[in-house]
Amino acid sequence: MNTLENKLVEWRRDFHRYPELGFLEMRTSTLVASELERLGFVIQIGREVMSAEHCLGKPSETETKAHMEWARENGAAEKYLDEVSEGYTGIVATWDTGRPGPTLAYRVDMDALPIYESTEESHVPLRKDFRSVNTEMHACGHDAHTSIGLGLATMIAENAEQLNGKIKLIFQPAEEGARGAISMVRAGVVDDVDYFIATHIGIGVPQNHFVASNNGFLATSKIDVTFKGISSHAGGKPEEGKNAMLAAANAVINLSAVPRHSGGMTRINVGELHAGSGRNVIADEAVLKVETRGETSELNTYMKEYAESVIRGAAQMHQVGCGIELVGEGISAKGSPEVAEPLHECAEKTGLTSQVQSDEAAGSEDATFFMDAVQKQGGYATYCVLGTDLAAGHHNEKFDVNEKSLLQGVETLFKSAVKLTNE
Missing domain, CATH: 3.40.630.10 (Zn peptidases)
Incomplete structure (x- = not known):
């Protein structure tokens, strides 16, 4: 050498x-x-x-x-x-x-x-x-x-x-x-x-x-999502809790169902889900790490906006709050x-x-x-x-x-x- x-x-x-x-x-x-x-x-x-x-x-x-x-x-x-x-x-x-x-x-x-x-x-x-x-x-x-x-x-x-x-x-x-x-x-x-x-x-x-x-x-967006609920005793007072884990699980399933676009390649993935503190506790917090991708920046924007809509819908369905933070991004x-x-x-x-x-x-x-x-x-x-x-x-x-x-x-x-x- x-x-x-x-x-x-x-x-x-x-x-x-x-x-x-x-x-x-x-x-x-x-x-x-x-x-x-x-x-x-x-x-x-x-x-x-x-x-x-x-x-x-x-x-x-x-x-x-x-x-x-x-x-x-x-x-x-x-x-x-x-x-x-x-x-x-x-x-x-x-x-x-x-x-x-x-x-x-x-x-x-x-x-x-x-x-x-x-x-x-x-x-x-x-x-x-x-x-x-x-x-x-x-x-x-x-x-x-x-x-x-x-x-x-x-x-x-x-x-x-x-x-x-x-x-x-x-x-x-x-x-x-x-x-x-x-x-x-x-x-x-x-x-x-x-x-x-x-x-x-x-x-x-x-x-x-x-x-x-x-x-x-591919253009991409990296999103961190936090669902905020209310903890409660799962056996004694389940009705008093607001289940952040359930909202997150619902979001994961429906994010996978976001319609792909005919205009080119699109991708979505939930790579992480963290939630809960005990088997007898209604989870008051859940965190998702999500990414979207698209063959063009416009296609990625379509995926990202659809994903955010799904996330907010899951939070509303289960009466919990949610925060969405953009933590990474690339364009085409x-x-x-x-x-x-x-x-x-x-x-x-x-x-x-x-x-x-x-x-x-x-x-x-x-x-x-x-x-x-x-x-x-x-x-x-x-x-x-x-x-x-x-x-x-x-x-x-x-x-x-x-x-x-x-x-x-x-x-x-x-x-x-x-x-x-x-x-």
Whole structure:
């Protein structure tokens, strides 16, 4: 391996070993910021690049403070820790060549998932001693994305004479649950961007392959629902209770019956239901975690509004209160050929088998907010996928990637920076 490839593997394994959930990426972001500063980038971090009122589903202040102490104890860079201590963990690193040219932005994400990593002996991170030290894990490749972002920064700093204009590297928190991008968009981080490229590893694309524009992402809304009733003795005075659990159960059944739309793909799921405190107590509270999806933003809005109607109807039927909170959101977006085509050519020059576009369904992504913002102001945007061998599917306890993909990703993205800034 060359020096950069070794470094990419080192970074990736370190981030994998110390995963952090959305808006808690304090160790990760401070180490990233320190490396970017060392390379010579201008750093903006925390509230500078995030709109506080647009952070969806942010952890509690207590959880955030506790995690800050964990980050400090586990090697976070003290210089930047105060900047991210309240959970605003986004970073924008800018390289200004001083020469006329466009502004390019590359986005990578940093957060992990609440999944307990496999302890089977065959699991490579366990055998090679970089399995997660936490109850969370990087089960979607964001550790690889963050490392690719740092690798790209390294190549930019070492080869800046090949570039023109400005390059912005966006390290986004809280992609899981589609929560973090909108806050950075609303903070204006892509207001000056002409070309935008988001990157993901895996998603069914095989090793040594590349997709320059993945257009299969569904718009989505993540909803937390709380039903509030009145507790009572289930045997002695059942008529005095207002059963929140019954309202929630009714909602779950009827949410599954929301009519699908003829205009395109639609999805709905209730992933969690929590209720009750004892077998002889009428439940006074119940919580649901719900998500809707649609092939377009309009279709997702149809699903979301129908779902909210069902939820309110269930509450009214059982005479309980209900609260509905939007905790995550992604819109639909289509990649721009003006940036996908050059990216496709760069991937082929890296030695990858590349295709310009894929429309296969691939879940949801809040990078679509960045794409939409750039396109609306006359710029071009795409979401590319770097193929890799996977040990298991995304969001699986045995998830792992082929680390040979890391350098391929860095080289492809750097080639695109050279091409797009010299056209």
